[in-house]
Amino acid sequence: YTFNSGRNGFNIGNTYTNRNLFGGAELLEVKAKYGVLFDATSDRKILDRVFSRDLQLGINLILPKLLVPFRIPDIGRNGMPHTTISSSMQSFDQRSAFRSRVFINSITYDWVETKSKLHSYTPINIEFRKGVLDPVFRDSLLQRGFGLYVKTNDRRFFNLGSQYAFTYNANRLDNYNNFLFFRGAVDLAGNSLGILDKLIKFKRDADGFRTIFGLPYQQYVKTELDIRYYRYFGGDKQLVARLNPGVGLAHGNSDLLTFEKNFFAGGSSGVRAWQARTLGPGNYNRAVLGTDGKADTLRANLRNLDQLGEYKLEGNLEYRFKIVNSFMGAKVKGATFADFGNIWRRKASIENPGGEFKFNQFFNQLAVGVGAGLRFDLNYFVFRLDAGIKVKDPQFNGSDQYVIKYLFNKTEFKDNYASTHRPDVYRFVQYNFGIGMPF
Template identity: 50%
Template sequence: MFLATGCSLTRKLKEHQALVRKITVKGVDKEFAEAAPTFVDKQEQPNNWINLNLYYMFSHDGKKDVGEPPAILDTQLVEYSRQQIERFLQNKGYLKAKVTDSIAVKKKKAHLYFTAVEGPMFRIRRITDSILDPSVRGLYRNNRNNFSHIQPGGRYDTDSLAYDRDEFFQVMKRNGYYDFYRQYINYSVDTAFDNSVADVRMIIGNPEGKKKHPIYTINNTLVTISASNGRTDGKADTLQVDSQFRFVDYSHSFKPKVVTNYVFQKKGDIYNIDKQTLTTSRLSELNVFRNVPNPNYEKKGDSTNKLNMQIDITPLKKMSDRVEGEFIFNNGRYGYNVGNTFTNRNLFKSAAILQVKLNWSVLFDNGNNNINDNGVENQEFKTGVSLTYPRLITPFSVPTLGEYGVPHTTFSSNYSLFYQKGLVTRKSFVNSLTYDFAETAHKLHTFTPIDIEFSSGVIDPAARDSLEKNGRDAYLRLIGRTIFTVGSQYTYQVNADMLNSYGSFTYFKGSVDVGGNTMSLVTNALNTSRDSIGARTLLGHAFSQYVRGEADLRIYRGFGNEKQFVFRINPGIGIPYGNSSQMVFEKEFYAGGANDMRAWLPRTLGPGQFNRASYGVGLVGDDLRQRLKYLDQFGEIKIIGNAEYRYKIADNFFGSKLKGAFFTDFGNIWRLKETSDNPRGEFKLNNLWQSTAIGIGTGLRFDLTYFVFRLDAAFKFKDPQFDGADQWVLIQHFNELFHNHDFKNNYYQTNGESYNFMQLNFGIGLPF
């Protein structure tokens, strides 16, 4: 599109106009060389090439807000920018700094030059204070070393003085000084220009007419809940809860404890701005109130220095319904996924959230299938009900763990029905009780003490005959067996709250899933019967016994301007033991899809070097190969890694930020041991590289603030189902990227399906 509209950035300028294309700042210390150009006025900053072309293409006469307008040279703004750079250097300790400017224009393109003569850098010689209130003086001196950015011998920096002012203001607000303002804090600076030193004194005066700053304590609290339309008229539910709280509810929808449990300023406590913020944050996290404001305070009106607190909140609509859908396609395969979520945000007047979810997905083929002549390959229907309470519900008393986040107790039941035409119908039913709570602002715990799962499969009779004739007994047991288990799960996360930031940090998520141990003890004690493969049964059904662990480690490194590099490693292992010879189908690992190995369709990679051609044409026959065409490829071991560089392309692309990414994905899944069902699929250290897949690609992200819409194009680079140099498919067969020649034709003959080098992935949110 850009080539079609012309590449000249000055093509729409008037005769007397010039476009600012470059800024050079000279004579600035290395420490501030990067920051100094940012003080040039925004309208004089050189345009991003893409942003400007988007503006030329779509924003005719400024009628649309797409891209960014051209940075037209304006000498008044250049002078203003010179003053800003000079002031910046003076604020950084170069009190004698002077900046000059010049402009060079060639072919309507302007180059701005700013030349600084910094002079000597002033350092702080002495720091003293003059604080009249002895209590405030003690508070300052006891806390100064914890926050101060100004020290004797350090560079004189007015930004550091402002930082210290703000930090001590917060200290005062945490210690009861409700009436304290920043304006009470001033600095006196005495500079000796000949010696390039500065003496700094912090001065804090008293309120006018008073000998000290008053300390306030919390008195009574009035909680007012309006109707959902914001009105506070008519009859209200009114209750005096205790000596502190009076509860007035015009919505008639809440119990007092919903609010009072998360008010962290109690009667008799000194005023603390952190607890005020904490109260607002936790009430917002309940997800039942709209735009929770900070509490209001009113002085009692006597000499006791007490504050009456008032919390005014408006509930969200109690009921909501959301419909979601997505469409997928790849070389003749296409399908859709439609879901509906109904939410009741305040069940039992206790801020308990009830969600009922329905989901239906269908995958079609292009009709070249002798088993599924109507084109439908598989369908899956899911339904689930969850009830989440904003507290921990246990048989014993526990404190309200709300300092770092609202804890939750979730009861859930989920049912799924999967139908693969010509192969299997599987049903699963899962019931669980889950607790989640925050240990700190960055550490989250999720514990599921009870997880009861029941699954069964009914195999198509023709498919069963084919599988039995060709020795695929493991498949029969995996997808056609009825089994249940009772287990427990635990997950620990670090820095999950930082995942949407552009800084540098490390994220970790680790989980452990253990099942069947209690059932093993019971069945062994009762000496229950065994099934045909020797597994203990209870009530006529075998149970699964296993341990499964998974980790997700990510290293984020930010480079400014919304640029970021992310490295991720995601290993996992599942080990069946005791009553189980293999994992439950739902507990196996899979690879492929929009969030890990993006060059492969979901559940089509691995295990190891397994190749579907091993089913053979003459040995097994077209019928079985076709029936197993979409059977999930699974393993008990997973190692997936990703490296992704993210960057900003345009600030304004039809109301969104346009961002890009380059990425590589590597890894695979493996079987724990050699099996006849997946030849060459077992995990071996000496074959780890040979059995590792690699994908590369690029993508676009449309950042709409509330969510990110993502499009990734991923290419298979190294495919482990082949051997030797043939694994490097993109290099060896680049000429067949978008055309069919010998490689693709041969693959179709041996595997019964087309080989696709490229996979497009549409998604909501970042992949990780």
């Protein structure tokens, strides 16, 4: 749940589980999740304030072995290997702007090399995605020359890829000691289809992209790292330093990463002073869309769609400590934190002026936030409430980036911002509520 961001919302979900489906410890999971975001700035009736709807359905069959057509060495001494066969569907609608339908089928192998080394390999990941922009919104984008958003979102495509992830020291996350945590993941798509195309020559669509089953197929590589150092000071005192970089590049049969494969910044586990998808890219400022009524409508419809990038870097420093041992059955812990980061476009574009990565402008393009939070630890799960405060906002220039100086004298600043960014409202403080630790 997020709030104080101009959009309030909730997610509800449930999972049906059968832990012995065929009598051999096979696990069946059937999941359903539904989320709604409301536009808190609207004065319309409650049902007319719905900003977006998100429905997700999925089914997983988890087998306690590696289901492969050949013999493999015994790798279950340190933990039971698993094969997960999954199928999922997502239906997302954003009012007057965008709707997306996604179907994904995959098979994944998970095994434990040692107690501290985990591997996850998805040799087959088949995706069908269909994104459709509202016709009026689409025309307004094309009239402004914003073809990037149309090419990224208004398209159908097929994806055949594979994924791999390696995790180190995940077994120590619940312990208080000094250790390094690492997770690296890579997502590859279209390579096998690219090789097959060289042999049988797939048909091309009107835009020149090679197709399979009448749909263009994607080719890209995307990688992301999560590196953390946990330092224990005794009791419940702990310092966590984290770095989270990522790079995604389209190639071959794709000229752009699709909406779903781009990175975003902000959110409850990133730079917490910004709501997810409201930071960056680079020095991009949404005021460039204009100040007339058409610009205001465009800015509203582009929410969550225009602040994405192929490059990402986020970092966090969080100090955790105990407040009281017992409060209404929970151990109450506190945290203070500092976050930094941003996302970037690989190339300069008319849609995101200032959004491309520039090495000599790196510090100028970083966002910085600080904050504090509470954690209510019930042993089996943790409720978390964080408040992030913007310190340095890269959408502004020079000393104006240090928005913290306006925190206690903010009326004029917010009025000026509203006049050039309507209907966006500037929030110095962002609240995030979640279940589980941020990292």
